[in-house]
Amino acid sequence: MGESRAVAEAPTRRIEGFAVAGGVWATAVPFPSPLAYSYSYAVRAAEGIVVVDLGWDSDEAWSAFRSGLARAGHSLDEVIGAVITHAHPDHYGLARRIREHTTAWIAAHPAERAQIRVGAAERRARVVEIADWLGASGVSATRLAGLESELAELEAALPGVEADIELLDGAAVPGTGGALVALHTPGHTTGHLCFHDRERGLVFTGDHVLPKVTPNVALRPGSAADPLLDFLDSLRHLRDLPDNLLALPGHEWSFDRLSDRLGVLEVHHQSRLREIEQAVREGRETVWDVSRAVRWARPFDSFTPRSLRSALAETYAHLARLSEDGRLVRRAGRPERWTVARGRRD
Numbered sequence: 001m002g003e004s005r006a007v008a009e010a011p012t013r014r015i016e017g018f019a020v021a022g023g024v025w026a027t028a029v030p031f032p033s034p035l036a037y038s039y040s041y042a043v044r045a046a047e048g049i050v051v052v053d054l055g056w057d058s059d060e061a062w063s064a065f066r067s068g069l070a071r072a073g074h075s076l077d078e079v080i081g082a083v084i085t086h087a088h089p090d091h092y093g094l095a096r097r098i099r100e101h102t103t104a105w106i107a108a109h110p111a112e113r114a115q116i117r118v119g120a121a122e123r124r125a126r127v128v129e130i131a132d133w134l135g136a137s138g139v140s141a142t143r144l145a146g147l148e149s150e151l152a153e154l155e156a157a158l159p160g161v162e163a164d165i166e167l168l169d170g171a172a173v174p175g176t177g178g179a180l181v182a183l184h185t186p187g188h189t190t191g192h193l194c195f196h197d198r199e200r201g202l203v204f205t206g207d208h209v210l211p212k213v214t215p216n217v218a219l220r221p222g223s224a225a226d227p228l229l230d231f232l233d234s235l236r237h238l239r240d241l242p243d244n245l246l247a248l249p250g251h252e253w254s255f256d257r258l259s260d261r262l263g264v265l266e267v268h269h270q271s272r273l274r275e276i277e278q279a280v281r282e283g284r285e286t287v288w289d290v291s292r293a294v295r296w297a298r299p300f301d302s303f304t305p306r307s308l309r310s311a312l313a314e315t316y317a318h319l320a321r322l323s324e325d326g327r328l329v330r331r332a333g334r335p336e337r338w339t340v341a342r343g344r345r346d
C-alpha cells in the first residue's frame with residue numbers, strides 16, 4: 001500500500017528549459033539512462049530557429065521539447081532546421097516527430113546519415129553482426145543473451161528518418177548567415193559534429209566533450225578501424241577554437257575552460273592505454289578479460305547490459321589503438337586474442 005501511494009504521488013520530473021546566452025535556450029529532454037536527459041538547444045538564427053539535437057523518442061520527451069521551445073518564446077512553426085551532432089537515439093530520436101509536425105530540414109554529417117538510412121532488414125543484420133562481434137570478445141553465453149536483447153531494443157529506438165542536408169567540416173549551417181559552423185569531430189561516432197557559434201562565442205560539443213563523464217569511444221562493427229586515434233585528433237581539432245568559449249554539451253551541464261577539459265580527456269585515454277597494455281602483459285588475452293581488469297568509474301559487475309556493451313567496445317578501441325601502434329598483436333578467432341608484440345616484452 002505504502003509503495004503504491006508513493007508511486008501515485010511521485011511528482012512528474014520537471015523538465016527545465018533555460019536561457020544560456022542571448023537567443024539560445026537549452027531544454028533537458030529525458031531519456032532512460034543514468035545521464036537522465038540530453039540537451040536540445042534552440043538557437044535564434046538569421047532566418048528562424050535552428051535546433052541543435054533533438055533528444056529521445058517518447059511522448060514525455062516530445063512534450064519536454066515543445067515546452068522548452070515555448071519557454072523560449074517560440075513555436076514549432078518557427079523551427080527552420082535541426083542539426084544533429086550524431087545519430088544516437090538520445091540525440092536523434094525525435095526526428096520522426098519533427099518530420100511529422102514541422103517543415104524543418106534535418107542536417108547531419110554524411111557518416112551519420114548512412115547510419116540512419118537503414119531499413120528493418122538491415123537493422124536486424126546489424127544487430128546480428130554486433131552480437132557476433134560481442135561473441136568474439138570472449139563474453140560468456142549467458143551475458144551475451146542479455147546484451148543481444150538490449151541491443152535490439154536500442155536499434156529499434158532509432159527512427160529511420162533520413163537527414164536532408166549533409167554537413168562536412170567547416171560547413172556553415174543553413175539559415176544562420178554563416179554564424180554557426182560545423183566541426184567534424186569523429187571518435188564517439190564516425191560522423192560526430194560539434195558546432196561553433198562564432199557570434200555568441202559558444203561551442204555545442206554533443207557527446208565529443210562532456211564536463212564530467214568521459215565520452216564513450218567505441219570500436220564495433222560499423223565504426224572506424226581506429227576510433228580512439230580519431231577521437232584524440234578530434235580533441236586537438238577543438239584546440240583551434242578561441243579559448244574563451246562557453247561549451248554547451250549533449251549531457252550534464254555547460255562549462256568554460258574547454259582546453260582544460262580537452263587536456264583531461266587526452267590524459268585519461270593515455271593512462272587507460274597504459275592500463276590496458278599492462279593487463280595484456282599480465283596475460284589477459286580477450287576483450288572480456290581485459291575489460292574486467294580496467295578500473296571503471298563503477299564496478300564492472302554492476303554494469304547494465306548497455307554499460308557492459310559500451311565498456312567492451314571502449315576496451316576494444318584501446319586494444320585496436322595499441323595494435324595499430326605496434327605494441328600489441330591481434331589474433332583473429334573466437335575469441336579474438338591479444339598479446340604483447342615481439343620486441344615489446346620489456
Ligand SMILES: [Zn+2]
Pocket residue numbers: 038088090091207250251
Ligand atoms: Zn548522448
